Amino acid sequence: MSACASIRNHRVNSILPPYVTRELVEERLPLVFPEGTPNRIYCTRQLSASTVFTMIYIGAVQGLDRFLGPIHVYRMTDEQAAKVSDGERVAYGNDIRKRSYVVPGDPWYADNTREPIRDETLREGLVNIGAVIARDDLPTTSSKPRYALLSDFAALFDPNLVDDALLAAISAFQAKHLSKSALARVSLMQAGAVAGKSGVMVSFPNGETRKLAPGPSSIISKSVVEDFAQTFLQTPAVLWLSESGNKVVQRDDGLAASIGLKIEADKDLPDLILVDLAPTDPLIVFIEVVATDGPISDRRQTALYALTDAAGFDRSQVAFVTAFEDREASGVRKVMSALAWDSFAWFASEPNNIVQLKGGTTKKRFLTDFL
CATH class of the missing domain: 1.10.10.1820 (BsuBI/PstI restriction endonuclease, N-terminal domain)
Known part of the structure; x- marks a missing residue:
């Protein structure tokens, strides 16, 4: 060579x-x-x-x-x-x-x-x-x-x-x-996958605990109670928590009655109902957990407003949230077009962030009005 x-x-x-x-x-x-x-x-x-x-x-x-x-x-x-x-x-x-x-x-x-x-x-x-x-x-x-x-x-x-x-x-x-945020998302997803195999233990704001059935919906519900509620509500309490098949895990009729809300099992009720007791007028938060489908849609929002209207709540005291596991989850792409305006989307893997779907009004507004 x-x-x-x-x-x-x-x-x-x-x-x-x-x-x-x-x-x-x-x-x-x-x-x-x-x-x-x-x-x-x-x-x-x-x-x-x-x-x-x-x-x-x-x-x-x-x-x-x-x-x-x-x-x-x-x-x-x-x-x-x-x-x-x-x-x-x-x-x-x-x-x-x-x-x-x-x-x-x-x-x-x-x-x-x-x-x-x-x-x-x-x-x-x-x-x-x-x-x-x-x-x-x-x-x-x-x-x-x-x-x-x-x-x-x-x-x-x-x-x-x-x-x-x-x-x-x-x-x-x-x-x-x-990035740090990417690593945090990975850690949360991996922790949820492990927890979901033998059941999911949820710690409520009042110190009580409940065990939910294994599955992705339970993992998201746990994050809603333990992360969302603590991050976005000042004095949170859980009025209602149900699982697939309409199994009621947590129901606080006494607290609901004290704030003037009557909860009855209904096909339109979401997976969770939270309340923030800190404001003079309590804030009612309806939360639907989405692992595959079933968001807070326009129809669901209208049905839930009927419940709070009948109880005498001003609509400024009512919020709607659709909770997902992650922005990459297939359920997000599947239901995004069905999410109701004037509601929120929240992702368990990024618990400190929230998406607001702001509905339009007859009054003209500019982008700077939202900043």
């Missing part, structure tokens, strides 16, 4: 991370980005695994001065992915944009997949979460490759990294690169 050939081989070897299969990438992504990770679907689906695999394949890793564009992903084939030599990997990365370059086999994706690769998997997913970096020296309209894996993220897919060492590396990456 000539000296020049030896130097070329050394350079090829020095710029490529260890070869890894797409299957291994797809297996590890959910471990790196567990439930509660923002835009998790964009970071863990097969399209994401294909993208990360291809970046490793061509050596698009921080510090190696090699970058990926969507074309590298949607033109990849099973036959090309099986070519594991350094020369074949480098040739694919360098030449894919040449018209004369022929990739063997059928491409993984159609050419029009470039948008979801760029906009969802990369920009909204892996770049947003801090796993991928993008070149900032290219115009936004440039078609040149611009994306590379963060070096310590790429290291998580080394096939020689396994078992406890892998889990430790993943934990270190999460602690370093996921």
Whole structure:
């Protein structure tokens, strides 16, 4: 072998991370980005695994001065992915944009997949979460490759990294690169999943405890009582708490009667009714827990207003909340269009934040009026 050939081989070897299969990438992504990770679907689906695999394949890793564009992903084939030599990997990365370059086999994706690769998997997913970096020296309209894996993220897919060492590396990456709010969401989601297996113990504001049946709805109800009530109400109390199948877990008729509210089991009653006793005129809070469906809709809001109107409550003393486990939960997308105006949405994984759906009035208002 000539000296020049030896130097070329050394350079090829020095710029490529260890070869890894797409299957291994797809297996590890959910471990790196567990439930509660923002835009998790964009970071863990097969399209994401294909993208990360291809970046490793061509050596698009921080510090190696090699970058990926969507074309590298949607033109990849099973036959090309099986070519594991350094020369074949480098040739694919360098030449894919040449018209004369022929990739063997059928491409993984159609050419029009470039948008979801760029906009969802990369920009909204892996770049947003801090796993991928993008070149900032290219115009936004440039078609040149611009994306590379963060070096310590790429290291998580080394096939020689396994078992406890892998889990430790993943934990270190999460602690370093996921934001504090993202880590808090992950922790809450994981804690809820564990608690939901054997039943969910709820601590009420008055010191009493009740055990709810296992399941996602119970996990959200627990968060409503223990987190939402303590965060958004001054002197909270639970008037009503029911489970699936209309099983009443907590019912305080005495307290309800003392504030003038008569509660009777009804199909329109929500999962929880809280009251804030601090104001001179108590605040009644109707809360519907959504694991899959059943939000505070316009119809439910109207039916509940009928209950409080009959009891003599001014509507300024009544609030409506739809509670979800997380913004990423499937139930959010399913019911968002049905949420009633002049109600709130709350997410257990982000307990200090709340979304207000402000209804319109005949009086013209500007955005500054809401700030």
